[in-house]
Amino acid sequence: MATIGVFDSGIGGLTVLNEALRQAPAHHYIYLADSVNAPYGEKSSEWVAQRSLDLCHWLAREGCQALVVACNTATAEAIAHIRNDMPAIPIIGVEPGIKPAVHQSNNQKIGVLATQNTLKSDKFNALLKSLQGDCEFISQAGLGLVPLIEEGKIDAPETEALLREHLSVMQTAGIDTLVLGCTHYPFLLPLIRKILGNDIQIVDTSAAVIKQLTRKLEEFELLQSPPPRTIRLYSTLDADHLHQLAKQLIPTALEQHGVETSTVFIS
Structure with missing residues (x-):
């Protein structure tokens, strides 16, 4: 092997x-x-x-x-x-699972939680433009989340508070699908479910x-x-x-x- x-x-x-x-x-x-x-x-x-x-x-x-x-x-x-x-x-x-998210979403409102550099990269934006169609993408940089995860503060109160802040705009927009655009973020899945509920589809690639x-x-x-x-x-x-x-x-x-x-x- x-x-x-x-x-x-x-x-x-x-x-x-x-x-x-x-x-x-x-x-x-x-x-x-x-x-x-x-x-x-x-x-x-x-x-x-x-x-x-x-x-x-x-x-x-x-x-x-x-x-x-x-x-x-x-x-x-x-x-x-x-x-x-x-x-x-x-x-x-x-890379963020934009393509599968488009197929999974029912209301065509998709949240993308990723790092600042990923969201501004040419590669990501080219992918986004190629799939835009009728979908509405609500992208949010998860500033501050990675250092907390690196410290092992997976379910700490400060991590939950910061995550709630980052996800609030997506909740307001009524997303039904969330793309995790950073490999650190799946460790936050229990908190994400706590905040967004179990009906939201989560895409991790x-x-x-x-x-x-x-x-x-x-x-x-x-x-x-x-x-x-x-x-x-x-x-x-x-x-x-x-x-x-x-x-x-x-x-x-x-x-x-x-x-x-x-x-x-x-x-």
């Missing part, structure tokens, strides 16, 4: 890793959290593009044969640059991302010679903190794998 690298600005990509371990548990995974620089959503496009490329090169040097850019901001700002620079490695990105990963592994013939099923968790800030949050947030996915952790410096 393949050695697969997954990176995010922090712990958000654990939602994608969780789905990968559910759909494709036999692979060896290296997860890299660039937590020293989180969040990416408020950094310059140029910085995100270069940093994302640097992290992908680091993962390739660690033996990764396929890479998942498990960060919406990094995908929006850097995916084309990375694929151009690393053509021999399958690179899978994530993690499952589709891993299906695409599996297709690419087959295309690149990377399904041979299984290594031990292990997960290596790397953080550019605090690997112990990353490991503790991983055990808290995706415990079932980790149970069948050996887990190694390390803090790394990547210039």
Whole structure:
């Protein structure tokens, strides 16, 4: 089986890793959290593009044969640059699930909660324009949510208060579908349900991302010679903190794998 690298600005990509371990548990995974620089959503496009490329090169040097850019901001700002620079490695990105949301919505009022950089990116806006039609998209930057999630404050009062503020405009507009445009945000699903209710449809594209990963592994013939099923968790800030949050947030996915952790410096 393949050695697969997954990176995010922090712990958000654990939602994608969780789905990968559910759909494709036999692979060896290296997860890299660039937590020293989180969040990416408020950094310059140029910085995100270069940093994302640097992290992908680091993962390739660690033996990764396929890479998942498990960060919406990094995908929006850097995916084309990375694929151009690393053509021999399958690179899978994530993006807000606008297309499935259009098909799922009944009243054609769709909320998009994403980072500031994702919402202003050319990639996102081109996608939005291509699907506009009769749909009304209510986009909101989730400023401040990622740092709270990175601290493990998944259900803290301040997290709920900030989330209520961000979702209020969508509630007023009467959305029936919400797109989670940041891989951190699925960890807030219980709070989102508490605020918006159970009738709102929630779109998270993690499952589709891993299906695409599996297709690419087959295309690149990377399904041979299984290594031990292990997960290596790397953080550019605090690997112990990353490991503790991983055990808290995706415990079932980790149970069948050996887990190694390390803090790394990547210039």
